[in-house]
Amino acid sequence: AQTVTQSQPEMSVQEAETVTLSCTYDTSESDYYLFWYKQPPSRQMILVIRQEAYKQQNATENRFSVNFQKAAKSFSLKISDSQLGDAAMYFCAYKNNAGNMLTFGGGTRLMVKP
Amino acid sequence: EADIYQTPRYLVIGTGKKITLECSQTMGHDKMYWYQQDPGMELHLIHYSYGVNSTEKGDLSSESTVSRIRTEHFPLTLESARPSHTSQYLCASSESQSREPQHFGDGTRLSIL
Numbered sequence: 001a002q003t004v005t006q007s008q009p010e011m012s013v014q015e016a017e018t019v020t021l022s023c024t025y026d027t028s029e030s031d032y033y034l035f036w037y038k039q040p041p042s043r044q045m046i047l048v049i050r051q052e053a054y055k056q057q058n059a060t061e062n063r064f065s066v067n068f069q070k071a072a073k074s075f076s077l078k079i080s081d082s083q084l085g086d087a088a089m090y091f092c093a094y095k096n097n098a099g100n101m102l103t104f105g106g107g108t109r110l111m112v113k114p
Numbered sequence: 115e116a117d118i119y120q121t122p123r124y125l126v127i128g129t130g131k132k133i134t135l136e137c138s139q140t141m142g143h144d145k146m147y148w149y150q151q152d153p154g155m156e157l158h159l160i161h162y163s164y165g166v167n168s169t170e171k172g173d174l175s176s177e178s179t180v181s182r183i184r185t186e187h188f189p190l191t192l193e194s195a196r197p198s199h200t201s202q203y204l205c206a207s208s209e210s211q212s213r214e215p216q217h218f219g220d221g222t223r224l225s226i227l
Contacts, residue, residue: 033213045218052213097212106156
């Protein structure tokens, strides 16, 4: 079974600074998908960024980028120029190519200091 | 923004009551999911559906049941609520291709007294 581990229960960053959230996963599959989701307090969980395992190039979405290290089974999220609105729970998630279900990590609570 | 809706947003109710949590999506997605999430914790899949008349249990055992009579509708029912059912319930949907992400509703925060 796949597992996803987020080793940082909480992180804080100063507004306008850069922060990196860690995620590692365990799988024997070679083809799969990785996602970062953001869940603000009492609000909808939304997709931040996704990465296909067969792509070597790291995904980027505006201020959000990933460092995907397939051999190390690592998928970290970098948030540049942090904003107050970035404060939320961030979940890393894994889905294999054949499956339909997401396996979530335990989440990292990100606090942004003004 | 995803078009997936959950009602109610909040529900406080007594033990033994029958509860139905509603979830609807207007995107025509075949796949739908129910997750249970305690505050600040990870999500656990409790039910999923690949399409009409298809339902499966997820990784986390749950006393709830689901039905999928229409593509857009995936309600979750608790026949007799207990305090241990207190949690947040999130509904999600996705397109059929594996690469497609799941889109989540706002969730229902359920408290059983």
